[in-house]
Amino acid sequence: MKVREILQNATQKFLQDGFGVALNASEIQIQETRKDFEGDYTVVIFPLAKHTKKNPTETAKLLGDYLNHNIEFIQSFEIVQGFLNLKFTDSFWMEFLEHSTHGVHWEAVAKPLNIMVEYSSPNTNKPLHLGHIRNNLLGYSVAEILKAKGHHVIKSSLVNDRGIHICKSMLAWIKFGEDSTPELEGLKGDHFVGKYYVEFDKHYKKQIEELVAGGMDKAMAEKEAPLIKEAQDLLLRWEKGEPEVLKIWGLMNGWVYEGFEQTYSDLGVDFDKFYYESDTYLLGKTIVDEGLEKGVFYRKEDGSVWIDLSDEGLDEKLVLRANGTSVYITQDLGTVQKRFEEYKLDKLIYVVGNEQEYHFKVLKLISKKLGSPWANQLQHLSYGMVDLPSGKMKSREGTVVDADDLIKEMIETAEASTKELGKTDEMDAAEQTALSRKIGMAALKFFLLKVDPTKRMLFNPEQSIDFHGFTGPFVQYTYARIKSILRRHKQDEPDDIIKLSLVELRLSHEEKDIVKLLYTIDEMISEAEHNLSPAVVANYSYELAKAYNKFYQEHSVLKELVPSIKNLRLLICKLTAETIQKTMLLIGIEMPERM
RNA sequence: GGUCCCGUAGCUCAGUUGGAUAGAGCAACAGCCUUCUAAGCUGUGGGUCUUUGGUUCGAAUCCAAACGGGAUCACCA
Numbered sequence: 001m002k003v004r005e006i007l008q009n010a011t012q013k014f015l016q017d018g019f020g021v022a023l024n025a026s027e028i029q030i031q032e033t034r035k036d037f038e039g040d041y042t043v044v045i046f047p048l049a050k051h052t053k054k055n056p057t058e059t060a061k062l063l064g065d066y067l068n069h070n071i072e073f074i075q076s077f078e079i080v081q082g083f084l085n086l087k088f089t090d091s092f093w094m095e096f097l098e099h100s101t102h103g104v105h106w107e108a109v110a111k112p113l114n115i116m117v118e119y120s121s122p123n124t125n126k127p128l129h130l131g132h133i134r135n136n137l138l139g140y141s142v143a144e145i146l147k148a149k150g151h152h153v154i155k156s157s158l159v160n161d162r163g164i165h166i167c168k169s170m171l172a173w174i175k176f177g178e179d180s181t182p183e184l185e186g187l188k189g190d191h192f193v194g195k196y197y198v199e200f201d202k203h204y205k206k207q208i209e210e211l212v213a214g215g216m217d218k219a220m221a222e223k224e225a226p227l228i229k230e231a232q233d234l235l236l237r238w239e240k241g242e243p244e245v246l247k248i249w250g251l252m253n254g255w256v257y258e259g260f261e262q263t264y265s266d267l268g269v270d271f272d273k274f275y276y277e278s279d280t281y282l283l284g285k286t287i288v289d290e291g292l293e294k295g296v297f298y299r300k301e302d303g304s305v306w307i308d309l310s311d312e313g314l315d316e317k318l319v320l321r322a323n324g325t326s327v328y329i330t331q332d333l334g335t336v337q338k339r340f341e342e343y344k345l346d347k348l349i350y351v352v353g354n355e356q357e358y359h360f361k362v363l364k365l366i367s368k369k370l371g372s373p374w375a376n377q378l379q380h381l382s383y384g385m386v387d388l389p390s391g392k393m394k395s396r397e398g399t400v401v402d403a404d405d406l407i408k409e410m411i412e413t414a415e416a417s418t419k420e421l422g423k424t425d426e427m428d429a430a431e432q433t434a435l436s437r438k439i440g441m442a443a444l445k446f447f448l449l450k451v452d453p454t455k456r457m458l459f460n461p462e463q464s465i466d467f468h469g470f471t472g473p474f475v476q477y478t479y480a481r482i483k484s485i486l487r488r489h490k491q492d493e494p495d496d497i498i499k500l501s502l503v504e505l506r507l508s509h510e511e512k513d514i515v516k517l518l519y520t521i522d523e524m525i526s527e528a529e530h531n532l533s534p535a536v537v538a539n540y541s542y543e544l545a546k547a548y549n550k551f552y553q554e555h556s557v558l559k560e561l562v563p564s565i566k567n568l569r570l571l572i573c574k575l576t577a578e579t580i581q582k583t584m585l586l587i588g589i590e591m592p593e594r595m
Numbered sequence: 596g597g598u599c600c601c602g603u604a605g606c607u608c609a610g611u612u613g614g615a616u617a618g619a620g621c622a623a624c625a626g627c628c629u630u631c632u633a634a635g636c637u638g639u640g641g642g643u644c645u646u647u648g649g650u651u652c653g654a655a656u657c658c659a660a661a662c663g664g665g666a667u668c669a670c671c672a
Contacts, residue, residue, distance in 0.1 A: 080615070277672090359667095471620080595632085
């Protein structure tokens with residue numbers, strides 16, 4: 001049992017026996033004692049004083065005496081302004097360490113769930129940018145955190161591989177591409193296709209200008225430009241399944257997938273299941289029929305189908321076009337059903353930007369109105385946009401940070417900085433490359449994941465690439481330092497058994513801070529799971545690394561002459577390294593053995 | 596205009612279901628490498644937690660309003 005529970009239970013008993021008051025455990029506030037005060041854990045007395053009908057100090061004194069007598073590991077207590085600060089015996093922490101010698105672990109959930117995490121969901125008409133990187137890293141990390149708690153997780157991605165935007169790239173390639181290929185131009189497949197998307201836009205804009213110059217108003221010109229009509233025609237031909245169109249579509253998507261695969265591999269993210277919109281875009285129609293039967297939907301004169309959500313404070317929402325084709329929400333209704341049936345899901349988490357909050361609100365509402373059992377099992381992890389100092393990224397204005405460029409730049413910066421510090425002098429070329437990659441990616445991933453996912457964040461190209469302070473490389477460096485100690489120790493004493501003799505050892509402040517952090521890993525992981533927040537994990541890893549560096553500065557491990565203290569410190573080193581490695585892996589960051 | 600989100604140090608961000616004197620990093624300044632890796636450590640300066648009311652023993656945290664910023668409200672996806 002964890003201390004928090006023990007203290008809550010004991011306090012409950014104290015109130016029950018002494019005052020006849022029954023209180024929920026959740027009403028008893030136990031917190032870690034703030035650094036400026038003496039103690040390990042603190043009971044907040046104010047809420048209890050109401051029930052004891054004594055003043056806070058008196059209540060604290062009674063409770064303190066009670067806990068001190070009844071709980072073995074409480075050594076002493078101190079009362080400061082209504083806070084009961086409890087100091088634990090050193091042997092409490094020693095025992096915890098001893099229990100941990102076989103490895104760091106945390107508790108899994110009692111009932112594992114089948115959870116699908118939907119993330120990435122790219123369009124196949126242009127390469128990925130910084131916003132996608134945040135999405136991918138978040139989705140991957142959330143999935144890993146859920147797995148770590150014992151859930152069965154399916155990572156999925158719904159690829160947006162059809163629609164007018166794809167036809168635009170296709171058309172531009174047909175008209176201006178002259179049978180070129182990514183190989184011929186030496187471009188990554190997704191960049192190659194993206195180039196033609198831009199090409200389309202360029203020519204399209206020109207046509208609009210010409211039409212406007214000819215006296216047409218702009219809105220009309222946007223609809224009447226020959227290129228857009230051709231693109232729409234192409235979409236129609238795609239939907240009819242014309243082999244010639246499908247062939248080009250397949251070819252270009254193939255190029256894009258090759259490109260994406262590379263980027264995914266660079267980012268270290270993976271998927272268990274891909275859905276393709278070209279397979280699923282017809283799916284929701286039977287649901288529309290059902291909804292019509294149930295009277296949840298209604299048909300307008302022109303044949304379009306709608307749902308009225310005005311009783312929920314929203315508007316009417318279209319679910320099927322007049323011409324019978326699906327809209328975004330239609331196919332999502334269909335794929336939800338498919339997913340729940342296919343995988344017997346307990347939960348489906350969509351990792352999608354907050355600009356789509358409205359969509360998911362509607363999706364959930366419609367599901368509820370249709371009486372779908374999964375209506376309450378849909379969750380939208382709505383993350384904030386990544387802004388640049390110049391504002392929002394806009395692909396049309398060219399103010400996007402390309403994913404591949406950024407990854408490359410991070411790795412190159414890492415390499416340069418590693419060379420400058422002379423860290424690579426003893427490494428061969430392959431090792432150097434691997435290290436630069438690890439450090440560069442750590443910097444990028446940590447930067448994006450240390451911030452609360454739900455919040456908007458700023459990326460400043462000049463300032464955001466940093467390897468010092470609250471960064472991934474800082475944590476990596478700490479790990480490498482520890483590993484260096486452990487390597488040296490093994491050399492001296494090949495028999496690597498760290499055995500803790502339970503003599504009455506005293507923990508220094510620096511050691512205790514580390515041990516306390518190690519102790520709270522369980523709570524931390526649970527919080528990360530509950531909030532779907534990799535940021536919780538990133539912050540923890542950083543705190544731990546910082547605590548270790550402080551310890552490192554003050555105490556020597558290998559030169560310590562008292563064997564029992566040396567062993568204790570070695571164990572702390574081992575556990576810290578292991579914890580750092582495991583937690584950082586949850587956010588997709590690998591640790592180097594040396595750097 | 597309706598709905599939703601956000602506002603904490605010069606900058607980027609933490610801050611548990613309301614708890615003690617609001618914390619980190621960067622940037623600035625001053626120190627620490629014959630001693631296990633200085634991508635580290637220590638110290639100094641830096642705050643009306645946007646503002647005003649309310650709730651209460653106690654508010655950065657909850658409620659209301661104002662101001663400022665953002666998203667969204669397509670027969671696009």
